[in-house]
Amino acid sequence: MIKVTFFINRGEESQTYLEKSLLPLLKELPDVLRLEAAEIVASASGNINARMMVDVLFEDETRMNLAFASAEGRRISREIMNSAGAGLEMITAQPLV
Numbered sequence: 001m002i003k004v005t006f007f008i009n010r011g012e013e014s015q016t017y018l019e020k021s022l023l024p025l026l027k028e029l030p031d032v033l034r035l036e037a038a039e040i041v042a043s044a045s046g047n048i049n050a051r052m053m054v055d056v057l058f059e060d061e062t063r064m065n066l067a068f069a070s071a072e073g074r075r076i077s078r079e080i081m082n083s084a085g086a087g088l089e090m091i092t093a094q095p096l097v
Contacts, residue, residue: 001033003057004055005090005092006026006056007052007088007089008051009051014051015052018037022079022088023037025079029068029070029072030070032058035054035055037054
């Protein structure tokens with residue numbers, strides 16, 4: 001398994017951006033095993049600089065790479081490039097358990 005997580009911090013517009021822009025794009029990605037969006041309501045340190053997060057789970061790195069290489073994935077990549085540093089962060093992680 002491999003997971004891509006998006007963190008969104010656009011102030012009061014975070015949820016609107018998630019629902020109107022990012023989620024519709026992510027829902028079109030091929031080979032997604034699970035897509036989960038959540039509002040961040042608390043953190044132990046209080047240092048989380050995001051209001052919303054989205055996890056996208058793929059079977060493996062190959063399927064993830066193929067998904068992001070697809071036409072749908074290229075649209076998301078353009079959105080990420082246009083939004084990097086402007087309230088959107090993306091990480092990729094390999095779950096251990």
